[in-house]
Amino acid sequence: MTDNHDLPDTADLPEAGAESSFPRRAIRSFVMRAGRMTDAQKRGIDLGWPRFGLNLENGLLNLDALFGREAPRTLEIGFGMGQSLLEMAQAAPEQDFIGVEVHRPGVGSLLNGVLTAGIDNLRVFDCDAIEVLNQCIPDASLDRVLLFFPDPWHKKKHNKRRIVQLAFAEQLRSKLKIGGVFHMATDWEAYAEHMLEVMSAAPGYRNLAEDGTYVPRPEERPITKFERRGERLGHGVWDLKFERIE
Secondary structure, eight states: OOOOTTSOOOTTSOOTTOOOSSOOOOOOSOOOOOOOOOHHHHHIIIIIHHHHEEOGGGOSOOHHHHHTSOOOEEEEEOOTTSHHHHHHHHHOTTSEEEEEOOOHHHHHHHHHHHHHHTOOSEEEEOSOHHHHHHHTSOTTOEEEEEEESOOOOOSGGGGGGOSOSHHHHHHHHHHEEEEEEEEEEESOHHHHHHHHHHHHHSTTEEEOSTTSSOBOOOTTSOOOHHHHHHHHTTOOOEEEEEEEOO
């Protein structure tokens, strides 16, 4: 879960086409965040990373060799502090999970949880998800891709920074198996509408919602502290599921 809602606004960043001394960079899937590490998070990094951490430099993964078996595979982009991903991995030991997150304390928190739970079906990247998809994930290898509560970039002039765009949908489609599912969730209705519009236009997908809009909250998606807080404040949550059909 990429809970970036409380980040400071980035209105000071140069707009596309603005004069800048910095070279242009491709849209990335995250906003880099620093943070102090707790002792538990440091333990996760120190003890968990050598066993469960993955690096871009290793290139294209052999997932069966990585996990030592054939199994359904799920990739979560932006797992935040990792609690929901940890819960999903614990609840489905017959499946394998890969998480991607750039927030170092979140990576440490998840790895500490993995160590404490004693599970072996989860691996972690601490870099940009777009680069992970480009360099490390084999085509047609994933059964699910999860994107829970990504940064909504709610100001109109920043909408182009949203990760859910047609090019991203096409990139994900190549990584999903036929029948694989891209599952999104957001608490911003305008972003939900944007996701629905983009994914409905993306070739090779089918909306799994009966009415062609949003699905009820799936039982396999854990309710996070962030979501419970939103519920108390009267916020809605929208889930979307799109299946790769070709």
